[in-house]
Amino acid sequence: MKKTKKEPSAEPPYKLLDLKVSPVKKWAAGIPAVMAAFSDLFEEGVPVRGTRALFSMNQRGGFDCPSCAWPDPDDERSPVGEYCENGAKALADEATTRKVTAEFFKRNSVYDLANLTDFEIGRMGRLAEPMYMPENGTHYQPISWDDAFKKIADHLNRLQSPDEAAFYTSGRTSNEASFVYQLFAREFGTNNMPDCSNMCHETSGTALLPTIGIGKGTVKLDDFYDTDVIVIIGHNPGTNAPRMMSALEKGKKNGAKIIAINPLPEAGLMAFRNPQQLNGVIGNGVQLADLYLPVKINGDMALLKALELLLLDFERKSPGEVFDHEFINNKTAGYEAFIKQFEDYELDKLAEESGLSAADIYQAAQMLAFKKRIIFCWGMGLTQQPNGVDMIKEIVNLLLLKGSIGKPGAGVCPVRGHSNVQGNRTMLINEKPTNEQLDRLRDYYGFEPPREHGYDVVRAIKAMHADKLKVLFCMGGNFLSATPDTTYTAAALRKLHLSVCVSTKLNRTHLIHGREALILPTYSRSDLDIVNGEAQFISTESSMGIVQSSKGILKPISDDLINETQIACRMAMATLGSRSVVDWQRYANSYDAVRDAIEKCIPGFENYNSRVRERNGFYLPNAARDGNFVTAAYGDRAPFSLTSVPDNTLARDEYLMATTRTHDQFNTTIYGLEDRYRGIKNERRVVFMNQKDIDADGFVNGEKVDLFNYDDGIERIAPLFIIVAYPIPERNTVTYFPETNVLVSINNVVGESNMPASKYVRIKIRKHVPEIFEQVEKTQQRERRNELMPV
Ligand SMILES: Nc1nc2c(c(=O)[nH]1)N[C@H]1C(S)=C(S)[C@@H](COP(=O)(O)OP(=O)(O)OC[C@H]3O[C@@H](n4cnc5c(=O)[nH]c(N)nc54)[C@H](O)[C@@H]3O)O[C@H]1N2
Numbered sequence: 001m002k003k004t005k006k007e008p009s010a011e012p013p014y015k016l017l018d019l020k021v022s023p024v025k026k027w028a029a030g031i032p033a034v035m036a037a038f039s040d041l042f043e044e045g046v047p048v049r050g051t052r053a054l055f056s057m058n059q060r061g062g063f064d065c066p067s068c069a070w071p072d073p074d075d076e077r078s079p080v081g082e083y084c085e086n087g088a089k090a091l092a093d094e095a096t097t098r099k100v101t102a103e104f105f106k107r108n109s110v111y112d113l114a115n116l117t118d119f120e121i122g123r124m125g126r127l128a129e130p131m132y133m134p135e136n137g138t139h140y141q142p143i144s145w146d147d148a149f150k151k152i153a154d155h156l157n158r159l160q161s162p163d164e165a166a167f168y169t170s171g172r173t174s175n176e177a178s179f180v181y182q183l184f185a186r187e188f189g190t191n192n193m194p195d196c197s198n199m200c201h202e203t204s205g206t207a208l209l210p211t212i213g214i215g216k217g218t219v220k221l222d223d224f225y226d227t228d229v230i231v232i233i234g235h236n237p238g239t240n241a242p243r244m245m246s247a248l249e250k251g252k253k254n255g256a257k258i259i260a261i262n263p264l265p266e267a268g269l270m271a272f273r274n275p276q277q278l279n280g281v282i283g284n285g286v287q288l289a290d291l292y293l294p295v296k297i298n299g300d301m302a303l304l305k306a307l308e309l310l311l312l313d314f315e316r317k318s319p320g321e322v323f324d325h326e327f328i329n330n331k332t333a334g335y336e337a338f339i340k341q342f343e344d345y346e347l348d349k350l351a352e353e354s355g356l357s358a359a360d361i362y363q364a365a366q367m368l369a370f371k372k373r374i375i376f377c378w379g380m381g382l383t384q385q386p387n388g389v390d391m392i393k394e395i396v397n398l399l400l401l402k403g404s405i406g407k408p409g410a411g412v413c414p415v416r417g418h419s420n421v422q423g424n425r426t427m428l429i430n431e432k433p434t435n436e437q438l439d440r441l442r443d444y445y446g447f448e449p450p451r452e453h454g455y456d457v458v459r460a461i462k463a464m465h466a467d468k469l470k471v472l473f474c475m476g477g478n479f480l481s482a483t484p485d486t487t488y489t490a491a492a493l494r495k496l497h498l499s500v501c502v503s504t505k506l507n508r509t510h511l512i513h514g515r516e517a518l519i520l521p522t523y524s525r526s527d528l529d530i531v532n533g534e535a536q537f538i539s540t541e542s543s544m545g546i547v548q549s550s551k552g553i554l555k556p557i558s559d560d561l562i563n564e565t566q567i568a569c570r571m572a573m574a575t576l577g578s579r580s581v582v583d584w585q586r587y588a589n590s591y592d593a594v595r596d597a598i599e600k601c602i603p604g605f606e607n608y609n610s611r612v613r614e615r616n617g618f619y620l621p622n623a624a625r626d627g628n629f630v631t632a633a634y635g636d637r638a639p640f641s642l643t644s645v646p647d648n649t650l651a652r653d654e655y656l657m658a659t660t661r662t663h664d665q666f667n668t669t670i671y672g673l674e675d676r677y678r679g680i681k682n683e684r685r686v687v688f689m690n691q692k693d694i695d696a697d698g699f700v701n702g703e704k705v706d707l708f709n710y711d712d713g714i715e716r717i718a719p720l721f722i723i724v725a726y727p728i729p730e731r732n733t734v735t736y737f738p739e740t741n742v743l744v745s746i747n748n749v750v751g752e753s754n755m756p757a758s759k760y761v762r763i764k765i766r767k768h769v770p771e772i773f774e775q776v777e778k779t780q781q782r783e784r785r786n787e788l789m790p791v
């Protein structure tokens, strides 16, 4: 009998740990956050190295925190440290001195490594040398950098078309590395540049560009300090942008009111004890939300329409006091048609669909009615919904009624995720570049870039499955675990001829690879980056469009690491050779040279090299921020958009599931096993349910269950979860990502932006049975045999 090779598991092991549940916290940060920050540095064995770095993080002349994209204050910086607990964890994760060496890979096959949890995989340490997986291999083996680039070049040059390769980016890559990376992809001949934005804020850009003329936020930090109302919808700042809470605190102190809209009463929305101030350390801290609205999953559109309906009512009673007619007349288009739709809406019905009481919505409308300085912040709770683009357009509608975009203290604030995800896009990491952008590259370099749009993340996975993609190159990230439909995606990745990951830490994408695979280790943000004997700095763009320099200070753990810019340049030289018209060697040698090129090819970067050296960096131009809405279809006007309220009827045994982050993870990197604010310890395989549903469906709190999804007529199974009774709307559930990505169909996407709708998954919940594992195994085998191709 032919012995088949055992395939490594694409998912973390289905084993339970030791769940401890405590009450949901009512405030975020404070002393526990400070303790947690330092304890991670100690656990990684780097108290001195780590603490030194911590004090350089987000300081002038220091390095940009690798965690989220929240900007640094323009004015004073805290001498105690301009970082947060989760920034410290991100730092500890990369500052570790543990190493993953050739010896490590010799001892551990990919099959062995796949049996570890993601938490365990992450703790193995920093990748220390380039590694290669030969065809039919089980163990990675060392390879020289030259041979690695040759291997990549051979594969790329063998392709029938450049479009058989795709170049993925995760959002930590610097502006400089991003620019040369996309330049290579385009000179090579493809726009296949899927990136993490395709799973993150693509929805925001898709909604904002046609409505306000720019796919980015319009507010600055100062706007938070002097405003009337801040609405936080579908975002969890306490965990995912903790430094945002200092801005909220300052805004509150100056009189702002906060409305929080979220199915979960997240601690970071409720109250904040600022660990950098005495009253935060010993006092009660600051109450944040003045009004908390526990909306149902995807009930936000009904809520927004209900708010607009009430505002219209107030306006009719006090003409001119609620809406800004001068703004509407001079700056917008489509007001009449927009207003007309409200004849068809009724408050009670909308309230019911949102899951909120009409009285609560009325209170929110009153808070907004006579104010003009309003900021709307949002995150994945909206962008990962099937109608996310429409919901963000609806936020724009509401703000346009009030003239609340493009003036101080008002505007839109999509809270970006990765620390340089916004910069990546500005640097043309984009599968849908505009002709104007490509013309600039052509005019400067003299080659003709491809014009056809490339694959985004979801399309790239489908293309791999259909054998249309043969090479996947990943500049950072963890493609397998971040993407949806894990079994399907794993089968797709295994079909590749070559998969390449430029990484700092080991992750599951290294284990589920193409026929051949490469792991290329690189520097992280805090590492000292020495080129030609001189310490270099890179630059990044924050969520608010500020471009700043970042200079690492830690001695790299290995001499065998190469920075991402050099990796892109050397790949280009090896692949294109004399075909290229670009002086790659020059870019490999000098970030200044790359910045000079960026200045020539991307508007807004005039005098890049001198301005990036200024104290606070510089703001990129943002016409919408200045009140100018230059939209493609409406000239200098921002159009009102017509949207509809979705029908979220569920079958009797169906639930809606949103996948979220815990407090102890950065995307697919699991720092620890505590979701402190939500009171969950030592377990990730949990499903939050309303106690009424638990009772009604004959479950008990703490019971083991299996989760199922049936989109496209295919059974997807996430086995072995524990029910946790939680304050969450009925028929709604929350689980942690990436454990439940296996339930998200590749076809469950957001309209227009084509992002996975990971916060809107229809699931069924059944009591756990031991036989489920065999069933899972069978599904995985069928998937590998291509019998379960969703169309
Ligand atoms: N420490 C840490 N920081 C991070 C990250 C991390 O993993 N760890 N990730 C980074 C990245 S890449 C990103 S994109 C951001 C993500 O930051 P967030 O946008 O905060 O992402 P999530 O934690 O996925 O979920 C956000 C919130 O959406 C709510 N939600 C779910 N469904 C709905 C809904 O239908 N309506 C409403 N109104 N709310 C809903 C959830 O309850 C949750 O509170 O954070 C960045 N910062």
Ligand SMILES: Nc1nc2c(c(=O)[nH]1)N[C@H]1C(S)=C(S)[C@@H](COP(=O)(O)OP(=O)(O)OC[C@H]3O[C@@H](n4cnc5c(=O)[nH]c(N)nc54)[C@H](O)[C@@H]3O)O[C@H]1N2
Binding pocket: 169, 170, 171, 172, 173, 196, 197, 199, 200, 201, 380, 384, 417, 418, 475, 476, 477, 478, 479, 481, 482, 483, 502, 503, 504, 505, 506, 507, 522, 523, 524, 525, 564, 659, 660, 661, 666, 667, 668, 669, 737, 738, 740, 741, 744, 758
């Ligand atoms: N179900 C579900 N799925 C989701 C989400 C969700 O809310 N629910 N969120 C989505 C979102 S918002 C995002 S942004 C994506 C994230 O998707 P990705 O960006 O692909 O994933 P990360 O987990 O951030 O990537 C972690 C890996 O990046 C590497 N890395 C870290 N720092 C560096 C660096 O400086 N350079 C290089 N080259 N590599 C580095 C490390 O090896 C680490 O293992 O996931 C998405 N997936």
Ligand SMILES: [Mo]
Binding pocket: 196, 199, 200, 201, 416, 417, 418
């Ligand atoms: Mo993200």
